[in-house]
Amino acid sequence: MICKIDVSSVMLLLCGLYAACLWGSTLRCYSLFYDSMVEDFEANYAAASMISSLSLVGCAMGSVFSSPTFKLFGYSNSVMLLGVVSCISTLVASFSSSIALISIGFGLIPGFALVLVHVSTVAISNTFERANFFTQMFFLGLGLGPFLLCPCFQYFIEMFRWRGALQIIAGMFLNITVCGAVLRRFEQNLNRKPSNVKQCQRRERGICHQILSSIHSLLDMKLLANPSFYVYTLSATTYGSVFFSALSYIPLYGTKVLQLDVFVATTLVLALSVGDGFAKVSLSILSDRISSDKMILFTSSLMLLMSFSVLFLSLTRSYIVAMVACTATGLFIGGLPGLRTTIGYNEFAPELFSSVFGYSTGVTLAVSSATQYLIGMLIDNTDNLSLVYYIGAGLGLVSAAIEFSWYMSLYQDTRCHKRAKSARDHQTDNMVLEVTPC
Secondary structure, eight states, rough: BBBBBOHHHHHHHHHHHHHHHHHHHHHHHHGGGGGHHHHHTTTHHHHHTTTHHHHHHHHHHHTHHHHHHHHHOOHHHHHHHHHHHHHHHHHHHOSOHHHHHIIIIIIIHHHHHHHHHHHHHHHHHBBTHHHHHHHHHHHHHHHHHHHHHHHHHHHHHHHHHHHHHHHHHHHHEEEHHHHHHTTTTTTGOOOOOOOOHHHHHHHHSOHHHHHHHHHHTTTGGGGOOHHHHHHHHHHHHHHHHHHHHHHHHHHHHHHHHSSSOOOHHHHHHHHHHHHHHHHHHHHHGGGGGHHHHHHHHHHHHHHHHHHHHHHHHHHOOOOHHHHHHHHHHHHHHHHHHHHHHHHHHSSSSSSGGHHHHHHHHHHHHHHHHHHHHHHHHHHHHHHOHHHHHHHHHHHHHHHHHHHHHHHHHHHHHHHHHHHHHHHHHHHHHHHHHHHOOO
């Protein structure tokens, strides 16, 4: 069912954008709390960084369990409940005297909740007429959030200390319940109830078989038999590895390799963000004109261009050229998450989309986190930051090759179907000619 654009869909856009901004800001701005916590608890930065680590763990868990959660409780109820739980857990964390408890209350639980909100809004927005526009706007919020909210978080810490800042952020988490209320109107478009025949068949089966069937249906295990699911996940994983490896070390690359001042090095990230935002806004308008069968090829081309821009960045020693390379990288990589989401919705059944998107996101976060750690070890052992970008360019080429092979496979399947249909039509015409009297 395709939903028309109305006031309710605009409300969903605003709520989803708010949740995406909040998720992006918490992921990238946890480090603002490190100094205060290290000072208050007399701990080290490794202990304080548990907040970010557990937040990524929560995001991965939320991605994997998003589909079962939605099937059990519904989109609206899940989001509203998790908004309240995130608010309470963050509020409790503000009174805690243990970094471990703070990491769970402010990192793990909100990470689990926010990724479910993101999955739900993206899944429902794909039932709209301008699905690509909504999807790109939601992903734009992930980059827009740190730009808007990180200065606010710093102001809260300076004015109210970190405990007061957590209490304010807890109130921001509570606003997610509004998003859950807005989802209630649209979630019926994704509900798929079993037919009466299937219900009768389930009554005739044994209890063990019913339990296994329920688990199989709840987790959408049939995806494991779909080769396209593995290709889609592998492509997303290689993209995530590029994003969380090469692009995470841009400020350090600017100071160590380009010999820039710390402030000047951060402008490279600003250039990347400008290109990223421009790409998302542009593709939100133009991507509807790209046919579904050509979108995979278009995504592969963007990954190929991104690989060359990352490689070019590693070879330059000029600040101006590096700014251009970062902007180009942002332009090429910015719209890829939204395009991949649209591809996933087009290639898989609508009722499976939340599982496909959730599982691929969970695997991507887990592999990207491990990749970032391994690259950190590589830098410690070699002290060569250029290797990071060589690896990033190589992973980008792998992702482009995977998507191109996927496109060629789908293209061949389409040609085979057309040939078979043409042969059937030709055979039918011959039969009609034989039956028709002269």
